[in-house]
Amino acid sequence: MASYLVGRAFQTVLSMLVVVSIVFVLTRLSGNPIYLLLDVNATQRDQEILTRHLGLDKPLPVQYGIYVMNVAVGDFGNSIISRRPVTEHIWERLPATVELGFVAMFLSVLIGVPLGMYSAVRRGGVLDTAARVFAVLGQSMPTFWLGLMLILFFGVVLGVLPAGGRGGLLHLVLPAFTLGYFTSAAILRLTRSAMLEVLGSDYIKFARLKGLHEQVVLWKHGLRNALLPVVTFAVLLFVQFLGGAVVTETVFAWPGLGRLILESITTRDYPVVQAGVLVLSALYLTGNLCVDLLYSYLNPRIRHVSS
């Protein structure tokens, strides 16, 4: 277990380093940043001063080293547009992203668990089939299109839900559902299989033999035992939502980190783009690490496969 843990953590650090390197290489490819910072009539001397100030006169490996060190301590420099530290921009937008991810997670559990339980109990029934269709569609539907169609139906045609922006609870419904759609399907399947496994166990048979009411058997003995892995898993999914927020935030004009990245791409504010991508990637990789570790804890077979 310990060696798996260490190996997996090491791999996460490596992955992060790869992301940082990709971002570094890309920014160097995209041309000399001083032309973005200075206006057209800057003199030769201005350019030299800025080059030295930014450390661009140093050899590339040294620049890379400095860059990695800065990123490691959370120093992303200043925004080209606002001239404010990039970290300030990130902190402004992070709460909205977290809020959306949190509600999306909650919603997917709310949809996935009851549906999954019902599918397991009435296996092969109408709802089980419907749940299957729901899941298959989830794989094939472009998220951004789903979001737009939800806006069209609930926002424009019915006019019952706001089409975008951040506000009260109502503003959260559509983006959270869009972001959580795929996960609800995953949780549904997870609940279904966990529940099927539990229902086939001896203690459920015994509970039934004892003459307990079927509802008591299902809810008290069944669901409680099936739910643990599902819920733990769902909580960790939350972190991964943060990684996929770019699309949903764009569709719903949600002022989060993902949208900040896209806005900054339009304004060519590369320091903000870099920092946003790095922060989201870090969250995403950490989330993955947690889920993997949790899985290996719950399912010892994974440990053996990996070692």
Added chain:
Amino acid sequence: MSPRRRRLPWFAGLVLAALVVAAVFAPYLAPHSPTEGDLIKKSIPPIWMEGGNPEHPLGTDRFGRDVLSRIIWGSRISLVVSLVAIGVAGTLGTLLGLVSGYRGGRTDAVLMRLTDIGLSLPTILIAVVMVAVSEPSFRNVVLVIALLLWPRFARQVRGETLAIKEHDFVALAVVAGRSSAWIIRRHIFPNVVPTLLVISTLQVGYVILLEGTLSFLGVGVPPPNPAWGLMIADGRGFLATAWWMSLFPGLAMLLTVLAVNLMGDWLRDHLDPRLRQVGPQVELLGPAVTQPESTPARGIAAASGEP
């Protein structure tokens, strides 16, 4: 695991056939130019609505371009992007997978570490920043997608190679003094082909969604190309007045991806019984995860919130 129907999914086959015909014969099938519109005829609704024009069955967009014609031409983009990206990624991944699996030892360790890292990257984020910094263009989209796709092939092919390597015919070839390259070419590779076919098909849907997402976000195929993602983005601001601009291209994308996924599942059941043990659950957790040894979390991460 529910028993699957072994019948050819005729619906999926039909949709795919239509798609290929549309893509190949776009110039003959499309009634109008995909890029040139008549501003006088802008935002005409579909034919069955009031004000519809029989010349434009699915209506026109805000530049007066025929939606149907654009969808037909758009199928070409989706198809070409997925074919080229999967071709490049498949070739690279297969080569690395074959070498990694056959050589074993340190080569294998290094290559698989790389593959793991590649699989763990937050796809959309990396793609967004890569294309954004390097100017959106057809070529860049294909390259970025290919770059993010090869590890999936490498991982799977390596697993297959490991299994095939154990067969007697390989040992005999070694005894007969054949070179490693010859053995890989004559004995290993032909046995990997069915699996390759299955993974490739299963990736098509993913690539179409990824390209669509990138185009939608404005970092994919540049306008005025009739990419489906671009069309959906175009109609975003006109949901209330001209919903058909976004609805139909999204429907085309949904149908295509659904058909490809169904076809991929069917192919997997038919050609590659070994992959079947992956089962519906893991497949749900991530359309791309076909490797039996992967931890499920990565699949979820790759898919949640993303296309």
